[in-house]
């Protein structure tokens with residue numbers, strides 16, 4: 001595999017904890033500038049995998065490459081490119097935000113310029129509070145300072161374990177905006193673990209789904225143009241009953257508050273579907289399609305669990 005073209009490559013990683021084989025031949029690669037969700041049921045191995053990527057624990061076998069450098073043989077070089085918040089951000093509460101940043105900057109292999117401090121403070125929008133003590137920060141502000149700390153050294157990969165834990169809806173929305181800004185403005189590749197499928201669906205471009213210590217699928221979020229993929233098409237049409245009857249041959253339709261919904265591997269059928277409706281004097285006001293993460297997630301993780309029993 002051309003490891004240098006992917007900022008992060010996890011290759012056939014295995015980990016035993018006690019007598020349990022927790023991570024089993026785990027492999028995945030992240031493409032640059034993309035935001036990835038890291039999903040899986042409790043105990044499926046997300047935290048263990050993240051701990052291996054950031055080199056808190058060592059794999060028993062397999063490799064992790066960060067910007068082409070192996071965490072086994074070129075640890076320092078590899079870790080230069082990675083930023084992470086695993087569990088809660090580790091901040092000094094009795095220091096100000098700025099003092100925290102300076103404290104962590106001292107641990108960086110490369111010196112951090114004054115411009116870089118200003119840049120990250122602006123990015124996480126903490127200008128107004130950067131000289132206040134962190135103990136006075138809200139949880140959302142602490143989370144943002146944690147992100148500022150973890151990106152000071154310009155990592156190309158940022159890993160966040162359950163970043164929205166305990167945040168209120170506004171905190172979650174703000175965090176989402178900062179993370180998107182990071183991917184867009186700094187080209188950072190993100191791996192975000194979460195149990196909140198709806199959050200992953202709106203934040204991430206892709207999701208890596210794991211179950212029982214191994215990757216079961218990689219999903220592309222939002223619109224997707226793969227004709228073999230299951231999707232839900234939503235149509236706002238008038239008269240809706242006539243539309244439902246005309247679409248019957250494609251599969252069962254369901255009327256929801258969003259419109260008429262029809263599920264299936266339907267991407268290639270969309271042009272014909274539109275023609276059929278308009279040729280039969282049905283007016284179309286809107287048509288959209290979406291791959292439903294929740295459906296995909298449950299079918300992947302439950303199917304696998306079923307196989308195992």
Ligand SMILES: Nc1ncnc2c1ncn2[C@@H]1O[C@H](COP(=O)(O)OP(=O)(O)OP(=O)(O)O)[C@@H](O)[C@H]1O
Pocket residue numbers: 017018019020022040041042043044045046047048049
């Ligand atoms: N020290 C340990 N000794 C033995 N087994 C362990 C140890 N630590 C974790 N495990 C097991 O490893 C598996 C993976 O745990 P891990 O914390 O990586 O899962 P997770 O996907 O992050 O779960 P959650 O979503 O609950 O945080 C679990 O079955 C857990 O019981």
